[in-house]
Amino acid sequence: MKQISTRFSIAVHTLSLIAVSPQDCTGDFIAGSVNTNPVVIRRIMGMLKKAGLVDVRPGVGGATLLKAPDEITLLDVYRAVNATEENRLFRIHEKPNPACLVGRNIEQVLQTELRDAQSEMERRLAQTTLGRLIAKFE
Amino acid sequence: MKQISTRFSIAVHTLSLIAVSPQDCTGDFIAGSVNTNPVVIRRIMGMLKKAGLVDVRPGVGGATLLKAPDEITLLDVYRAVNATEENRLFRIHEKPNPACLVGRNIEQVLQTELRDAQSEMERRLAQTTLGRLIAKFE
DNA sequence: TTATGTTGTAACTATGATGGTTACATCGGT
């Protein structure tokens, strides 16, 4: 099946690293910890910056959190990297046959249910903060 | 972002149609209601059949539900069409650097949270039955 | 038996998201 992009987990990794590191984290340093290409990190950092979660200093290098780890939830990160307009987890097939009872109703009825389901997931993501996550590292 | 395949919504549409139709539903008939190619329907019907939700009669044609609409939840359908092994909604980047505190812990810690979030979503899907969905059609 | 209409699949295709990569402009401090 189609899974949610690793952008999300990489973003969480990135923020965690910034949170626990005493020194400034450069993109290359983070890339080394995540084990990927620095450009991938920069792209994600750009999204986190746009979402107001981090401040990145061009030229000099390094990133810092703009909120306390306890003020950043997984949902914040999730939203930041999905960064899209709609943000609907489920896709529904388009243009079903309006001449059919089911075709006429399915979109509306199903959408309500699926949005609720997505909300439940997001509610759970909102319950975990970066601070709580970091506290579990050993 | 990457969304969950329309296979799911098409499967729900398909089952709904079978449930509300007095006559037998052929793949072509369902395809007409969903507004897609019959082969797409047959593929999904194959998954629903494998999951024990429907019985499809080869040759003669037509499909029937193997359970009452009130006994089929959206989660059943979701599981049927995702039909994969792992069934993990979230992907986590692989092989983070074990020499780093974050890299060493992120996978384990994050996985717990994400699995919980997925469970919340699935719990909500399990609360809606096909019967309840159909009852909302007008 | 043959014809008809259906299901079951294989195979091919176009599309779009993803994630890695190279390249280079720009920035800021030494």
Add this chain to the structure above:
DNA sequence: ACCGATGTAACCATCATAGTTACAACATAA
């Protein structure tokens, strides 16, 4: 001016998706 960092554009290989054509297998009716 130099150096190392960020910010992006551009390109690419890979993969899931969903539509399509084609055809074998099947069940029933004539």
